Amino acid sequence: MQELKNAIRERGKVLSNDVLKVDTFLNHQIDTELMALVGKEFAARFKNDGITKVLTIESSGIAPSFMAATELQAPLIFARKKKSLTLTDNLLVSTVYSFTKQESNDISVSKDFIQGGDRVLIIDDFLANGQAAFGLIEIVEQAGASVAGIGIVIEKSFQEGRKNLDDAGYRVESLARLHDLNEGKITFVDELVSSHS
């Protein structure tokens, strides 16, 4: 998605060979016009898949999934990372390990919001090792619902997540795929393919 790639190039900051900072439009300040385009692109890619629910994880997944859910006319549910005062039982729970933070966290969704028969589109901001995506998949499957696909805003193709999701047979639609961030430079997967062809 060209507008997104432009934003990554012009407003992203490479912090290391592994980490891209995009808090001017995605992770802290949110560019609402860009997020609307992102949501529309997800919706276009999944419009024929009978999506009944969109599922994301707080906090940075919420903005890009909001417009997708609006366009698909489906409710948006976000998995919680912290226990809620009012949400204490009747929960679907899975454990997500973050390699970046080296800690495990339980994520949860009320059983009231995903049920057998639902076709769920999972959306998240980053795909790194895929732990968050697999945690969300586990929640959908615990509910007896099916995963229609996984929509990712920025995929770091040099980490394991994409390969592991492909190997497990899930459809992944990433709007920008980073081949690498080496030497402070952003290289997208599709540019690399075209520059060699």
Ligand code: G4P
């Ligand atoms: P994984 O789920 O794919 O295995 O990712 P990982 O544990 O490595 O990532 C933990 C957190 O770091 C996630 O956000 C993820 O979105 C974010 N993250 C991973 N790589 C990058 C990166 O290169 N740049 C940025 N900006 N973020 C990255 P989180 O802790 O859940 O945060 P939030 O959703 O509350 O903002």
